[in-house]
Amino acid sequence: MREEISDMSEDDETGERARWAPDLSKNRSDDSDSGPGPPIGDSPPPFSDQVLENVLENVLEFLTSRRDRNAASAVCRSWYRAEAQTRRELFIGNCYAVAPHRAVERFQSIKSVVLKGKPRFADFNLVPFGWGAQFEPWVKSFGAAYRHLERICLKRMSVTDKDLTIIAESFPLFKDLTLICCEGFSTLGLAVIAERCRHLRVLDLIEDYLEDEDDEVVDWISRFPETTTSLESLVFDCVTCPFNFDALECLVARSPSLQRLRVNHHVALEQLRRLMASAPQLTHLGTGTFRSEVGFGEVDPNLDLVSAFGASRSLVCLSGFREIEPEFLPAIYPVCANLTSLNFSFANLTAEELNPVIRQCHNLQTFWVLDSVGDEGLRAVAESCQDLRELRVFPLDPTEDSDSSVSDIGLQFISEGCRKLRSILYFCQRMTNAAVVAMSKNCPDLVVFRLCIMGRHLPDRITGEPMDAGFRAIVMNCKKLTRLSVSGLLTDKAFEYIGCYGKLIRTLSVAFAGDSDGGLRYVLEGCTRLQKLEIRDSPFGDASLISGLPFYYNMRFLWMSSCNLSMRGCKEVARNKPNLVVEVIRDAVEEEEEEIEAVEKLYLYRSLAGARTDVPAFVKIL
Amino acid sequence: MSVETERSSTESEVSGLDYEETALTLRLPGGTSRVAGSEPDRKRGFSETVELGLGSGAPVGTRGVGSTDDQSDESPESQASVAEKPPAPKARVVGWPPVRSFRKNVMKSCKLVKVAVDGAPYLRKVDLEAYTGYHQLLTALQEMFSCFTLRNYPDEERKLVDPVNGTEYVPTYEDKEGDWMLVGDVPWKMFVESCKRVRLMKSSEAVNLAPRAQHS
Numbered sequence: 001m002r003e004e005i006s007d008m009s010e011d012d013e014t015g016e017r018a019r020w021a022p023d024l025s026k027n028r029s030d031d032s033d034s035g036p037g038p039p040i041g042d043s044p045p046p047f048s049d050q051v052l053e054n055v056l057e058n059v060l061e062f063l064t065s066r067r068d069r070n071a072a073s074a075v076c077r078s079w080y081r082a083e084a085q086t087r088r089e090l091f092i093g094n095c096y097a098v099a100p101h102r103a104v105e106r107f108q109s110i111k112s113v114v115l116k117g118k119p120r121f122a123d124f125n126l127v128p129f130g131w132g133a134q135f136e137p138w139v140k141s142f143g144a145a146y147r148h149l150e151r152i153c154l155k156r157m158s159v160t161d162k163d164l165t166i167i168a169e170s171f172p173l174f175k176d177l178t179l180i181c182c183e184g185f186s187t188l189g190l191a192v193i194a195e196r197c198r199h200l201r202v203l204d205l206i207e208d209y210l211e212d213e214d215d216e217v218v219d220w221i222s223r224f225p226e227t228t229t230s231l232e233s234l235v236f237d238c239v240t241c242p243f244n245f246d247a248l249e250c251l252v253a254r255s256p257s258l259q260r261l262r263v264n265h266h267v268a269l270e271q272l273r274r275l276m277a278s279a280p281q282l283t284h285l286g287t288g289t290f291r292s293e294v295g296f297g298e299v300d301p302n303l304d305l306v307s308a309f310g311a312s313r314s315l316v317c318l319s320g321f322r323e324i325e326p327e328f329l330p331a332i333y334p335v336c337a338n339l340t341s342l343n344f345s346f347a348n349l350t351a352e353e354l355n356p357v358i359r360q361c362h363n364l365q366t367f368w369v370l371d372s373v374g375d376e377g378l379r380a381v382a383e384s385c386q387d388l389r390e391l392r393v394f395p396l397d398p399t400e401d402s403d404s405s406v407s408d409i410g411l412q413f414i415s416e417g418c419r420k421l422r423s424i425l426y427f428c429q430r431m432t433n434a435a436v437v438a439m440s441k442n443c444p445d446l447v448v449f450r451l452c453i454m455g456r457h458l459p460d461r462i463t464g465e466p467m468d469a470g471f472r473a474i475v476m477n478c479k480k481l482t483r484l485s486v487s488g489l490l491t492d493k494a495f496e497y498i499g500c501y502g503k504l505i506r507t508l509s510v511a512f513a514g515d516s517d518g519g520l521r522y523v524l525e526g527c528t529r530l531q532k533l534e535i536r537d538s539p540f541g542d543a544s545l546i547s548g549l550p551f552y553y554n555m556r557f558l559w560m561s562s563c564n565l566s567m568r569g570c571k572e573v574a575r576n577k578p579n580l581v582v583e584v585i586r587d588a589v590e591e592e593e594e595e596i597e598a599v600e601k602l603y604l605y606r607s608l609a610g611a612r613t614d615v616p617a618f619v620k621i622l
Numbered sequence: 623m624s625v626e627t628e629r630s631s632t633e634s635e636v637s638g639l640d641y642e643e644t645a646l647t648l649r650l651p652g653g654t655s656r657v658a659g660s661e662p663d664r665k666r667g668f669s670e671t672v673e674l675g676l677g678s679g680a681p682v683g684t685r686g687v688g689s690t691d692d693q694s695d696e697s698p699e700s701q702a703s704v705a706e707k708p709p710a711p712k713a714r715v716v717g718w719p720p721v722r723s724f725r726k727n728v729m730k731s732c733k734l735v736k737v738a739v740d741g742a743p744y745l746r747k748v749d750l751e752a753y754t755g756y757h758q759l760l761t762a763l764q765e766m767f768s769c770f771t772l773r774n775y776p777d778e779e780r781k782l783v784d785p786v787n788g789t790e791y792v793p794t795y796e797d798k799e800g801d802w803m804l805v806g807d808v809p810w811k812m813f814v815e816s817c818k819r820v821r822l823m824k825s826s827e828a829v830n831l832a833p834r835a836q837h838s
Binding site: 121123124125126181207209238265322345346394395396398399400427452454456511512536537 | 715717
């Protein structure tokens, strides 16, 4: 799991606040409200000021937090310049919020880039293919400007093999490539990276979708240089293509710094054992398929596996466990006590199979699991993992009417046992307000609360009431809450509570909830720190959309799909807020040219760049 | 464009909105003096929105401005929820529950294998996990390569026959060890696990395949 980047979400405890940067689009040099403009055509400052600026630059080198840097840059011109010179990490939360050339003009010595593209609902097929978020214009700008770029981290971007080639060709010091939920590239591009980035330390491919025809697969693993590598992290479980295992084994053997390795499902246990033998220093291991390749009656590899895990004294994080054969689970016992992170979310385990493992994981802080373990399995977790900070319970069968064996009972167990919980994602079919209230009281440190009751509009399973009371307790009692996802039957009351108490909430996800415009209005008016709001299938209309006009510049984006919006309302928003890009997205290009009044999908976001020029036919920018 | 400062808390004002004020119309929420008066310190709030001059007084119409009506296939449940009735039959909705495709695909462990037919210039792909047994698979193959009809022989041998020229085809598959076997020899689940690809081989060429396992 990506603990290091913490999901690339800013929902961390440092309380990063995305602040609206000074408006650089106009040379309003005297407008102190918006901060200093770019020093275009300035004459150089007097000598003493230059000295001060140099001193300042030295000081600002130590400033790393985005928020602090943005604040510093707004003090005055001199500070603006000094900050721009000394910024090393560029974070762009929405690739369309600013044009590449402007970023590159302002910040000239960037070593690390974090760039995010599509809205999160793209993960659930709500954004049609080809919507945008191409990395190409960015990589071209970076390639020309940032000779010393070392790190690129992309989330939900469209990345081609050509883009990867440009990376390999443009940045001689390139070290870290992390791609999360990206698409558009193939093993060909990976081969180029492997071959040409001689200082590569990190190649993390996380939940990407690769384009690969079976007969065009390139064995990219074999393309790493034959010499000792500086690889520290190699994560490729999402690369579904087969590869040459011997090449991987050799690669691991000649990568003495390798600490994190997550392989794909083409690696079975026998091969895993070999890899572990080559790399006993691993701290993070993602197994492939957790079953034996050999058939019945062959040599039992279990013994060797036990000693392999026994020899891995440094393992703190385990994941993978695909197609698990539970009889091999005891092999991991030697490392359980050291584990801080365990991902069983691809392992179809029962409570009985989970129990002996989890009982030994006293130090676990992060645990991902499938609901196949049921409430009983969660009880074992609660009793064993007192230090748990993050829990995610995924559905084995991710359909609405599936039989999920976790419920309010499991949530209650967790709340009672894992008092230090900070982040929870919980899929279930049945829930009660009482359990949610209990969690709000027992786990006051919660920063992230995401509850997904899979059946739409389901009320409290015992009282039959809406789930308003549960979420009210969460926003009231969890005073550090910054991210919230709601579900179940919810009236406008729930949103009234969220607006009233959810003052630190930055990210809110709403689906199939609310009664009327009032619901959305409560949130827009009340949640003063709201940055990201995504709503689907809820009865919010133009009036509520318009009520948010004063606040949209303070937010990164608003997504609304299958609500009650019309073109009239959306056009009003666009007309009134020139620095908002208002996109109306259709599912397919219909034959009729005339406008449909109803808006199926709305995506609006603040931007310095204005309307983007790469819109596909199914997107209209108002 | 000015930087919006943090909004002042408006708790009492928010809860002071009653249902009528929030009813769905094109008329602005600030339309009545009561509401406008209760939020005097709002920066660029209602004063801004009032200038929009949206109010034609006409209601938006039935909820959804036709959106839910038009998209009845996509989201029947939003229509139902708007009417505040319990949802009827659960039509599948796009992207719900919100589980990423990556995860769904891993759990599905879809077993896509290529199917080749001797003499045909194209390949097809089938998902073995979509079938529960050999008969289903062969029926599907028959439909796929529509020129064949399924012929059952008394000893459970199955062949596909091209009615045009009478050529018989035998379904074969390549297993994990690279051996070509006759389809139907091993239990279905074992077949799904070990099958890498399928080839409909002309009977005349199938003589060199691994001998059939003896039925015990």
